Amino acid sequence: MERRNWSLEALSELKYIDSLDSYEKAQQLVYWNNKYFSSNEITDFDLELKDLEELSELFFKNIKFLQDYRATTKDELSKLRKLKEFAKNK
Secondary structure (H helix, E strand, O other): HHHHHHHHHHHHHHHHOOOHHHHHHHHHHHHHHHHHHOOHHHHHOOOHHHHHHHHHHHHHHHHHHHHHHHEEEEEEEEHHHHHHHHHHHO
């Protein structure tokens, strides 16, 4: 029962995180990953099929979000560096 409660808590937190704005969402996803996967594996989840499918969908949706967020952040940093170089040369 303890593992089931842990699994439901993780799913509930992931649902909440999915509703946040980009910056907060990215930060909370890192925290969520560290909390639930630092000493556990995906096979440790004890969920019904419906809940497991939802967890899987959210998990992969948020992996895609993090990849896109990383690319966007990288582009923004590159633009800032160019602007900083431009400002130095003026």
